[in-house]
Amino acid sequence: MSSTPPSTPLLETAPPNNTTPASxxxxxxxxxxxxxxxxxxxxxxxxxxxxxxxxxxHWLDGAVYAELLxxxxxxxxxxxxxxxxxxxxxxxxxxxxxxxGLLFMLPGAVLMTTLGVGTAEALKRGLLDHGTWTAxxxxxxxxxxxxxxxxxxxxxxxxxxxxVRLQMAICAASAALTLLPSKPVPWLFxxxxxxxGAVSAVDKTVRMSARSDAVAQEDRDAQPSIDRSSIxxxxxxxxxxxVVGIWACMLLGFSVFALSTPTSTQPQLHxxxxxxxxxxxxxxxxxxxxxxxxxxxxDRNHWIRDAQFLAALxxxxxxxxxxxxxSPFLGAVIAQSAGTNVYVGALLCWLGIFAPGxxxxxxxxxxxxxxxxxxxxxxAVPGVSASAVGLIFAxxxxxHASLQASSPFPSASDAIAVTGFALIRVGNxxxxxxxxxxxxxxxxxxxxGIEQ
Numbered sequence: 485m486s487s488t489p490p491s492t493p494l495l496e497t498a499p500p501n502n503t504t505p506a507s508x509x510x511x512x513x514x515x516x517x518x519x520x521x522x523x524x525x526x527x528x529x530x531x532x533x534x535x536x537x538x539x540x541x542h543w544l545d546g547a548v549y550a551e552l553l554x555x556x557x558x559x560x561x562x563x564x565x566x567x568x569x570x571x572x573x574x575x576x577x578x579x580x581x582x583x584x585g586l587l588f589m590l591p592g593a594v595l596m597t598t599l600g601v602g603t604a605e606a607l608k609r610g611l612l613d614h615g616t617w618t619a620x621x622x623x624x625x626x627x628x629x630x631x632x633x634x635x636x637x638x639x640x641x642x643x644x645x646x647x648v649r650l651q652m653a654i655c656a657a658s659a660a661l662t663l664l665p666s667k668p669v670p671w672l673f674x675x676x677x678x679x680x681g682a683v684s685a686v687d688k689t690v691r692m693s694a695r696s697d698a699v700a701q702e703d704r705d706a707q708p709s710i711d712r713s714s715i716x717x718x719x720x721x722x723x724x725x726x727v728v729g730i731w732a733c734m735l736l737g738f739s740v741f742a743l744s745t746p747t748s749t750q751p752q753l754h755x756x757x758x759x760x761x762x763x764x765x766x767x768x769x770x771x772x773x774x775x776x777x778x779x780x781x782x783d784r785n786h787w788i789r790d791a792q793f794l795a796a797l798x799x800x801x802x803x804x805x806x807x808x809x810x811s812p813f814l815g816a817v818i819a820q821s822a823g824t825n826v827y828v829g830a831l832l833c834w835l836g837i838f839a840p841g842x843x844x845x846x847x848x849x850x851x852x853x854x855x856x857x858x859x860x861x862x863x864a865v866p867g868v869s870a871s872a873v874g875l876i877f878a879x880x881x882x883x884h885a886s887l888q889a890s891s892p893f894p895s896a897s898d899a900i901a902v903t904g905f906a907l908i909r910v911g912n913x914x915x916x917x918x919x920x921x922x923x924x925x926x927x928x929x930x931x932x933g934i935e936q
Contacts, residue, residue: 506575515584519591522804529564561841565806578718592805597830600816604826624926626794627897631904637876644869651870654680658874684867727847759836775879787818790886798919811837896929
């Protein structure tokens with residue numbers, strides 16, 4: 485495949501080499517398959533998309549794909565989910581994006597909703613009480629859930645922070661400050677993310693000002709200089725700005741409501757806001773969203789127990805599609821605990837956590853050029869990402885403490901967690917199989933009478 489001439493915009497509505505864009509039917513077919521078989525997390529999903537769109541079907545040029553991936557990585561929300569919408573937009577506009585994104589999300593969401601409703605019914609019948617094999621299974625799943633978070637922290641830490649001392653320091657400071665308060669602090673997470681970005685931006689600006697003019701010019705020349713004047717992805721620029729404005733108004737309005745009313749008043753709106761808030765302010769996708777959600781729904785509001793949260797995490801890792809699909813499971817269990825309709829709870833939480841990222845990708849793609857070339861934003865992103873990794877490291881400690889308090893066999897849970905971590909990190913065992921092993925080991929611990 486020939487490379488794109490320098491004078492041709494990389495991001496075009498027509499695919500390279502004058503091939504025909506993917507039809508709506510083809511988008512629906514391929515993304516439904518991806519939604520049913522997309523195991524392995526965001527990195528695996530991005531690789532699957534690249535194989536389909538760039539290598540096999542040639543619907544997009546590799547440079548176009550890289551540009552789109554950069555857009556999604558710089559926005560809050562789940563990267564692979566946003567990519568599924570963006571890729572559909574490049575082929576068939578707004579309708580294509582809706583079809584591709586929804587079909588990628590729905591299979592895992594349906595499975596997690598079903599499991600969440602089943603878990604809610606099991607809780608109602610007392611099937612998950614201490615001393616039952618089902619409770620032991622849940623404890624095993626929860627143990628591997630902690631191992632999954634540990635693996636995510638190490639993987640993201642090495643990728644995002646590497647050997648850059650400033651980013652390592654931001655990561656460590658974020659983790660330490662998160663663990664410092666004895667009670668959850670509602671505003672702590674966004675403050676840490678913004679602070680990390682500010683430190684990174686200031687450091688980069690100071691170092692740039694100390695460099696010679698020639699080197700600074702070379703750095704500027706290295707930035708993308710692609711002509712995108714004729715590019716329109718789905719919406720027009722003013723429509724995209726309106727979508728971003730609606731998102732901001734929703735976040736502000738629901739925040740005012742949540743801060744001014746107790747959770748017992750309109751609890752469904754509080755559930756929706758919690759997941760909408762989390763999806764709006766968290767960079768890094770699934771692994772980063774976990775500590776934020778766990779703090780709000782378990783530690784602060786006590787809507788569910790930590791063991792249930794960790795079980796949801798383990799099951800979500802074993803399902804295809806985005807990790808954000810743990811939200812309908814959590815919503816069903818939260819609704820059952822509150823005595824309301826479990827399907828309504830699952831739907832509200834699912835819509836809440838996905839809506840911000842989807843709104844942002846539809847709104848920002850038309851405004852992409854200005855955002856991508858904004859130097860302050862570019863310089864802040866490494867610090868925001870490093871701070872987000874720090875939140876993940878902190879969640880390992882808090883979730884381990886919760887696991888110890890809720891597990892029917894704390895010592896065995898630690899052993900299962902270490903075993904799960906070794907399977908994932910050393911043995912390269914897929915996450916779904918590792919989660920299954922955790923459940924089996926939990927049942928074995930129960931059968932052997934290991935309790936404390």
